[in-house]
Amino acid sequence: MLEIKEVEKSFGGLTAVCDCSLAVQEGSITGLIGPNGAGKTTLFNVITGYYKPDRGNIIFQGQNIDGLLPHQIFQKKMYRTFQITREFAQMTVLENVMLMPDQQIGEKLWNTWFRASSVRKQEKVIQEKALDVLEFVELIDLKDEYAGSLSGGQKKLLELARSMMAEPKMVLLDEPGAGVNPTLMRKLIANIKKLCEEKKITFFLIEHDMDLVMNLCNPVIVMSEGKKLAEGTPDEIKKDERVLEAYLGGQYR
Ligand SMILES: Nc1ncnc2c1ncn2[C@@H]1O[C@H](COP(=O)(O)OP(=O)(O)OP(=O)(O)O)[C@@H](O)[C@H]1O
Ligand SMILES: [Mg+2]
CATH class of the missing domain: 3.40.50.300 (P-loop containing nucleotide triphosphate hydrolases)
Known part of the structure; x- marks a missing residue:
């Protein structure tokens, strides 16, 4: 490989x-x-x-x-x-994980203004995936803690x-x-x-x-x-x- x-x-x-x-x-x-x-x-x-x-x-x-x-x-x-x-210390554990995908449509201003619903939909998909991942590594109970406090x-x-x-x-x-x-x-x-x-x-x-x-x-x-x-x-x-x-x-x- x-x-x-x-x-x-x-x-x-x-x-x-x-x-x-x-x-x-x-x-x-x-x-x-x-x-x-x-x-x-x-x-x-x-x-x-x-x-x-x-x-x-x-x-x-x-x-x-x-x-x-x-x-x-x-x-x-x-x-x-x-x-x-x-890690981003001032963000929560969940937010840190959600930041990862490199193609979030919401990042483009154009999309936030004109395609708000698709941005919301995508954010939901990413959030669900992030929750799954946190479950997998057993950090789910800490999802709302600041990453800096881990x-x-x-x-x-x-x-x-x-x-x-x-x-x-x-x-x-x-x-x-x-x-x-x-x-x-x-x-x-x-x-x-x-x-x-x-x-x-x-x-x-x-x-x-x-x-x-x-x-x-x-x-x-x-x-x-x-x-x-x-x-x-x-x-x-x-x-x-x-x-x-x-x-x-x-x-x-
Ligand atoms: N950016 C840099 N500028 C100058 N020297 C460096 C730099 N990065 C590493 N070195 C030097 O290169 C050598 C190898 O360092 P490296 O960090 O790759 O070792 P390592 O095997 O990861 O060690 P450790 O187990 O301590 O982490 C060392 O002598 C180090 O001082
Ligand atoms: Mg090293």
Whole structure:
């Protein structure tokens, strides 16, 4: 579904992603792990158009997408969340979810004036969908709370809910488990599995929480110093000497 070929991205003299090649299979929940500064977030930023790669190709569903802008990639049904959540704090949970679709007719002034009834109709459809999505991620009881008042874990669930509104084919999650308590974590894992199985969404996710990675992801890709170091099942990765070495940075040799 997604193929990354010899991608490189530098910031001045610092090469964050270096000759990186990897692939994500359709229907999988692929994990991306690696030490701090390995280049994981930078790779996500390159894939989703936030940075232009200095070199290499990114192929999504058979199409070259490198060099496209974030909104163009979004239109191809690839959606991403951020390491730091980006909710609209002063809006309710429901409003945050309702904001997602990119073709709301109501946004155009012309339509609000002259086609008020169709705008109202569309808003109702979007609202119903948003309520369904909130039900799905079990945030429905908080629908009228301000998004800014949610806990870190609930904000992560809200991001997942927002991504579902866009009906993506692929979702990239940057540390979905960060700041999530164990109860919410179980919910998050169950929701991602359910979305993958029922809605046929492919996931590619960065995570430091090994429980989440080992329970959810297969395969797991390990990134170190800007490139892929290893790939395998969670069990294979746990036993891989090179992976241990990368995490310890060789300092205990
Ligand atoms: N916009 C930027 N400008 C300059 N350097 C950057 C920028 N973004 C990332 N870097 C550098 O690139 C390297 C890779 O960073 P990146 O954020 O991709 O790592 P990461 O694997 O996501 O780490 P973490 O697990 O801590 O989130 C780091 O050395 C970082 O300081
Ligand atoms: Mg990161």
